[in-house]
Amino acid sequence: MSLKQRMYPTEEQQALMVMHAEHARFVYNLGLEQRSMWTKDKRHFRQKISVYTQCRELTELRRELDWLRAGSAVIQQVALRDLDQAFKNFFAGRSRFPRFRSARDPKSGFAIRNLALRRINHKWAQILVPKIGWVKFRLTYHYQDAQQGSSARAVHHNGLWHVSISTPPRQKVPADTGANVGIDVGVANTVATSVGIFIQAPSFTPGEQRRFLALQRTLARQKKGSNRHARTLAKLASLRRTLNDRRTNWVEQTTTALARTYDLAAVEDLKIVNMTRRPAPRPDLDTPGSFLPNNARAKAGLNRAILASCWGQFTTRLAQKMDVVRVDPRNTSRRCQSCKNVNALSRESQAVFACIECGYRAHADTNAAQNILDRALTTNPGTPGARTQKPRQRAASTNPLPTVQTVG
Incomplete structure (x- = not known):
């Protein structure tokens, strides 16, 4: 279950978050293009492509591109993991073939793998974003529920930033009415x-x-x-x-x-x-x-x-x-x-x-x-x-x- 809450980054933090989203989209599209090139008939690479081989190649790419090295390696690796999960869903018949992410998409964002939270008061809390620091968000759920989260995803949509914290599913509401x-x-x-x-x-x-x-x-x-x-x-x-x-x-x-x-x-x-x-x-x-x-x-x-x-x-x-x-x-x-x-x-x-x-x-x-x-x-x-x-x-x-x- 995801707890979606409004984020309030500063102007400097917002510019860095946009950079993280652009890097995640670039790495995702690059990984998708690489996987689309590989076939059993035309082996452009010596070994089968996987999320592990792509993460190793991402490290080499970051050494060559200064603008990509300015971002977070953890966020870029999570983008490759998202791509791997998209292929798993496709082969399991749960979704369509992965598509390239467009810069014109009204929704953009990135995932935060290692979740770290700290509470300011009963209305506000902060989340640690790699290479940015603590970003403030509005507590619309109980802080104890947010603490149970394992990861998070920051999403920019309609001019606002939100953070969705992944938590274990809640218990169903017991009615006990027999109706x-x-x-x-x-x-x-x-x-x-x-x-x-x-x-x-x-x-x-x-x-x-x-x-x-x-x-x-x-x-x-x-x-x-x-x-x-x-x-x-x-x-x-x-x-x-x-x-x-x-x-x-x-x-x-x-x-x-x-x-x-x-x-x-x-x-x-x-x-x-x-x-x-x-x-x-x-x-x-x-x-x-x-x-x-x-x-x-x-x-x-x-x-x-x-x-x-x-x-x-x-x-x-x-x-x-x-x-x-x-x-x-x-x-x-x-x-x-x-x-x-x-x-x-x-x-x-x-x-x-x-x-x-x-x-x-x-x-x-x-x-x-x-x-x-x-x-x-x-x-x-x-x-x-x-x-x-x-x-x-x-x-x-x-x-x-x-x-x-x-x-x-």
């Missing part, structure tokens, strides 16, 4: 429970939305690299940071409220990456070189709405706080809770479910949440946390409780 709940996630209603409670994820206020769109129009007319362009980017980053903090706070409060109320939660095992994939182009067979409409613009809007609903973050944090069963999502919104009949015509609209077989009527999202709970209790009784759907084998890549609304 179970089914949860259906959606776009119109972010979270709908089997007891008729609807919870909506926060977004921009109308005023913030108008300001965000106005800043985007202003940014499009400004020259890239100018001072005005940089100031507009900073204002946009401030709005994005506000929205991100608002959504993170919503996820934490909602998942904690559910964990304190129910012993078991049933959720859909959704493949969000596949759901937000862009539609495939439709070539026009009659006119070679041209394409037919594929509703890409409408799909892009749906993808943004899905990602803004924070389904993945919500489910992950909920599973970390309580027992969660993931079920197969097929036909959960088309199945009648009363007679168990499955028919697409029963779903009259987004909000109305009217069974054409028995006449049962209910809110469509509530009916789906009840089906999710029934499927979890029927398929996996007494085995919380297990998946009722077998995980798919991923093929190797070929490319290098808040305010709620109750429905009676």
